[in-house]
Amino acid sequence: MTMTTPEPAAPEALLPENHERRLHPGSWLFVLLQNLRQFIVPLAVLLFAGGRRDDGYPWWLPMIGVGALVVVSVWQYLTFRYRIDDDRLIVRSGLLERSVRQIPYSRIHNVAIHQTLLHRLMGVAEVRLESAGGTKPEAQMRVLRMPEALALEQLIRDRGRADAAVAAPDGTPVAAPEGTTLLALSTWEVVKLGLISNRGLIVVAGAVALSFQVMPERAMGRLLVEYGREAFGYASGFATTWMAKGVVLMGVLATALVLIRAFSVLLSLLRYHGFRLQRQGRRLTVERGLLGRSRSSVPRRRIQAWTQQEGVLHRLFARRTLEIDTASARTSDGQGNANAQHGLDALAPIAPPDTCDAIVRDIALLPSWPPQHWQPLHPRAWQRLMLGDLFVTVGLCAALAWFFHWWGALGLLWLPWSMFVARRHAARAGYAVDDALVAVREGWWSRTWRFAELGKLQAVELRQSPLDRRFGMASVWLDTAGANPLTTPLRLRFLSLDDAERIHATLAHAIARRPLRW
């Protein structure tokens, strides 16, 4: 059972209207598993460390807790109903406090279908419906049969648009638009993605930390020290010179690097294997995953802002990353990366630059992307950029000179390099504003492009710091919904004051003429 099966022809056949529906009968099992995952540590502690068997400790006591969880899960399954209405989904749920929630289809920003390995074995899936803002999904259905989940997704896709209901007055389902595949990643591409990304570092660090915690009696620490000593003893047996020691050190580093890359590749295979980006009518659908599959679908007009990234390693492979901001809930579940797991963060985790641009042109309705006329920054922008480096370098050199006397002044050699980088950056950076979009490009080593349609902008701000005043510069900050606080903000820095004021006034006026559609 894969998710790449074609959609069922008529979702209405699977999901009759005005009829209360329940979850999959096996649903309670998944709720139980999820609850158990939160309680597993205390339970294990109770079971194994709570007391010894011989002093009559009632080992079955924790089992009562598990039993209670089973009862709660079954109860949750029994009380959860949903109903397909004409223009909304009605969800009734709650154990003691009952709640009835009505979710208009047109307000649903993201439909995420997620399958772990166990879900796939049983042919079921978890469905999450997200609307703008908030921290929790509007509705979370654990779990539906896979055809039902897909039918629900299609139903929301069809009814989410206002005109779809009008187009089919006699109840015949609107013919499902044929999906256009915009990007499909081969295994080799996913391996490249792993080679570029640094996620393996997190795994290695996490594994080391975990092994220190889990292994009893500091066995891990002892092991490391013993092996390290042995290895160093072995190495110093033949590596007596500085040169040889250096070689050994390099060898160790290289091994670590290879290990990290291997984990990165493994992780990206797990996450992005079988990645496919499709456009079906006005919705975008992304599916991915090796063991667990996930599929999420957003209407394209919900996209708030776009980011393209290109690091040094990306350039080595002639690839780029294309990401989007949507206004749907970011930190779902209270679990840190829940959204990263379910949501649609990257439209193209890795793709050739031309493909990225083509996707943008196709989805964002920005026929002119990339802009032909990147405007340059203020001519003295590089001096402004270098100023911070200058202060830091001079300070560090002063400290170095204190310890190493005149040798410390060698640190000043950093400055020409810094100047070179600042000049390159300033020469490459630029902005483009026209009647459709605002775009910024920045960076030289690792480059980013960030842009948004004018209709998605929320507020405009002109800023000028005292330093900016000295240089006759100003910056324009633009705010969009759903921006990730970690990504670069959409801001036009180091413009000449005249340009900044002109853009500020133009944009404030232009945004006010465009209705907010998000």
Next chain:
Amino acid sequence: MTTIPISTSNVDDEHAPMTASEDHVSTPPPLPVEPAVPAPQVETDVWQPLPLRARTLATIATLIGTLIPLAIALGVGLIAADRQPLSFAIAGALLLVIPAWTVWIARRRWLRTRWRLDDDGFGVRRGHMWRSDTRVPGNRVQHLDVRRGPLERAFGLATLIVHTAGTRNSALSLSGLDFEEAERLRDTLAARAARDDDHDDA
């Protein structure tokens, strides 16, 4: 939609805040550009200053905010130090100079803070050294708050907070507005947002 702390002490207001806002929202949205709008004090297309009372309040608030921590710090320092006449003199000078400086900054900030309501929306200009000019278009307003602390109530002032759906600049707040003016601004902006919503859904 709006939060208004209703004060019992401030009975000399012409109308109770709650009813005033309800009236405005339920009536057809007043267009701020038309001359017949019953809000003659909200002049459009002009950068409006904050009332003089706001400067007084800013002065008082800054004095309190600076003098108390400074006095405590200096007192502790003097007790710990050797109580030379020189250190007393330095402490006294600091006690004069620092509050004077912060008050000067606060009054200058008051002078440089201007707001404006025009066809495009609401704008606030601030600062001289760190200058900023924020514009929130009228159709991007999500909801509005008028807040008043005890000091602001005593001076008949209020803080207007304009929320948008954005991320970094999702709330533009302007304190030191005349209370009635803040309410009028809120009602005008809310009515405009409602009107734009109707257009949008059509």
